[in-house]
Amino acid sequence: MSEHPSPAPHSKVDDLANRLFFRLYQSANLMHKSGTKALEDMHITTQQWAVIGALARDGAEDGIAVGELTRFLMVSRQNLTGVLARLERDGLIERVVSPHDSRSRLIRLSSHGRHLWRTDMSDRISAFYEAALEGFSTTDKIHAIHYLDKLLDNMRQLDEGQGES
Amino acid sequence: MSEHPSPAPHSKVDDLANRLFFRLYQSANLMHKSGTKALEDMHITTQQWAVIGALARDGAEDGIAVGELTRFLMVSRQNLTGVLARLERDGLIERVVSPHDSRSRLIRLSSHGRHLWRTDMSDRISAFYEAALEGFSTTDKIHAIHYLDKLLDNMRQLDEGQGES
DNA sequence: GATTTTATGTCAAGTAGTTGTCATTTATTT
DNA sequence: AAATAAATGACAACTACTTGACATAAAATC
Numbered sequence: 451m452s453e454h455p456s457p458a459p460h461s462k463v464d465d466l467a468n469r470l471f472f473r474l475y476q477s478a479n480l481m482h483k484s485g486t487k488a489l490e491d492m493h494i495t496t497q498q499w500a501v502i503g504a505l506a507r508d509g510a511e512d513g514i515a516v517g518e519l520t521r522f523l524m525v526s527r528q529n530l531t532g533v534l535a536r537l538e539r540d541g542l543i544e545r546v547v548s549p550h551d552s553r554s555r556l557i558r559l560s561s562h563g564r565h566l567w568r569t570d571m572s573d574r575i576s577a578f579y580e581a582a583l584e585g586f587s588t589t590d591k592i593h594a595i596h597y598l599d600k601l602l603d604n605m606r607q608l609d610e611g612q613g614e615s
Numbered sequence: 616m617s618e619h620p621s622p623a624p625h626s627k628v629d630d631l632a633n634r635l636f637f638r639l640y641q642s643a644n645l646m647h648k649s650g651t652k653a654l655e656d657m658h659i660t661t662q663q664w665a666v667i668g669a670l671a672r673d674g675a676e677d678g679i680a681v682g683e684l685t686r687f688l689m690v691s692r693q694n695l696t697g698v699l700a701r702l703e704r705d706g707l708i709e710r711v712v713s714p715h716d717s718r719s720r721l722i723r724l725s726s727h728g729r730h731l732w733r734t735d736m737s738d739r740i741s742a743f744y745e746a747a748l749e750g751f752s753t754t755d756k757i758h759a760i761h762y763l764d765k766l767l768d769n770m771r772q773l774d775e776g777q778g779e780s
Numbered sequence: 781g782a783t784t785t786t787a788t789g790t791c792a793a794g795t796a797g798t799t800g801t802c803a804t805t806t807a808t809t810t
Numbered sequence: 811a812a813a814t815a816a817a818t819g820a821c822a823a824c825t826a827c828t829t830g831a832c833a834t835a836a837a838a839t840c
Contacts, residue, residue: 463737466756467744468668471646473763475665478643479689480767481636482796483828484774495828497796500640503633517817524644529797531819536795553806553817572628579632581773585765591631594766597759598638600750605645608746612652647826648798660798662826682787694827696789701825718787718836 474601481582488578492570493540497525497533499571502542505559506567513546513556542566639766646747653743657735658705662690662698664736667707670724671732678711678721707731 485496494502504522505514516534520527534557537543542563548554559567583591650661659667669687670679681699685692699722702708707728713719724732748756 463741464744464748466753466760467748468740470748470756470760470763471650471744472665472668473760473767474639474642474646475661476689477639477763477766477770478646479827480770480774481639481643483689484770484777485636486795486828487774487777495795496640500637503637515817524641524648525796526798527818528799528820532796548817551807551817553804555818575633576628578773579629579636582766582769583629583632583635584769586762588631590762591635593758594762595631595635595638597751597755597762598635598642601642601747601759602638602645604747604749605642605649608743609645609649609652612649644797651798651825660825680787681789690826691828692788693790693829697826713787716787716837718834720788 484582485578488574489571492566492574494571498537498542499575501530501533501537502559502563502567502571505543505557506564511558513548513558515548515554515556517554519557537563649747650743653739654736657731657739659736663702663707664740666695666698666702667724667728667732667736670708670722671729676723678713678723680713680719680721682719684722702728 482496485499486494489495489499500523501519504510504519514522516527516530520530523530525533534543534545538545541560543557544560545555545557548556586594647661650664651659654660654664665688666684669675669684679687681692681695685695688695690698699708699710703710706725708722709725710720710722713721751759
């Protein structure tokens with residue numbers, strides 16, 4: 451029947467899954483490259499953008515603990531330490547001791563960081579989003595978010611299971 | 616009318632776009648973390664996985680030029696050099712001079728690399744895909760791929776425009 | 781044949797990500 | 811009060827990603 455008598459593969463890898471994850475890999479690479487380029491004259495990378503964006507959310511005015519940030523951004527504490535050090539060096543964030551728990555240093559935007567986020571960064575980011583999501587309807591965006599959320603949920607479960615060592 | 620008389624934002628950033636890119640950021644981080652963990656006993660990272668997967672495709676048996684690989688994987692030549700050096704060090708790939716263009720070194724899987732891909736790696740990757748895409752129907756996968764493709768197209772255009780410096 | 785373009789390698793500096801380990805401080809629990 | 815747990819900082823080692831710059835070799839063009 452088959453035109454290509456392939457030599458009985460072990461467990462044929464799902465081609466659609468393969469494509470999906472490869473597209474995710476490519477998309478993330480390109481997002482970091484072109485996203486960082488969109489903010490390059492401010493010397494802000496996509497990772498710093500993610501941190502500043504997290505700190506600019508409503509409810510984060512008084513600061514967020516490092517541990518909370520690592521969970522939110524899904525990066526390691528040691529990595530975030532480096533990113534935060536550079537942001538502090540550049541005067542965009544500041545560390546304050548938590549009033550409730552003096553082990554915990556809360557990270558919050560400096561006034562300079564908040565100002566930059568609200569003006570120049572917002573403008574560039576809006577332009578970036580508009581260009582990158584050209585042709586996306588509102589429902590397209592919602593559906594895309596939904597798929598990524600589902601993927602995240604699954605991988606989170608997988609990661610917890612893998613952590614049992 | 617508005618319950619929250621917000622102080623006239625410069626250009627209100629699209630919240631859906633924001634969520635979408637943040638989910639992409641998180642998904643990529645988690646994919647690298649849990650994907651690398653799925654192959655950790657082979658000491659293969661997701662980037663190496665991507666390279667090996669590219670080399671294992673039909674038509675790549677005779678090797679792929681480095682430049683072609685950088686375009687395919689969307690990473691820089693300098694970065695790929697390092698990844699390829701580690702893969703060569705571990706005996707998974709080999710470099711051969713192109714018969715057509717002796718500037719060009721073609722990268723191809725070693726027999727060890729090909730064997731590993733077809734057996735252990737395939738098994739782990741299939742298991743990873745199955746867990747990470749639990750609850751995804753075939754059409755879900757196709758739609759998700761479609762959105763990522765669209766995003767990639769847009770960002771590629773953006774990147775080319777940004778490159779005009 | 782000489783020039784230009786192309787493919788690659790290499791070195792450097794910077795950022796970002798991982799794990800692992802050890803120390804410190806403080807909260808919590810006993 | 812003492813032991814434990816938790817949050818953080820500070821290292822180290824490694825992988826991976828970027829850009830920029832310079833060198834080399836070979837192909838393509840003039």
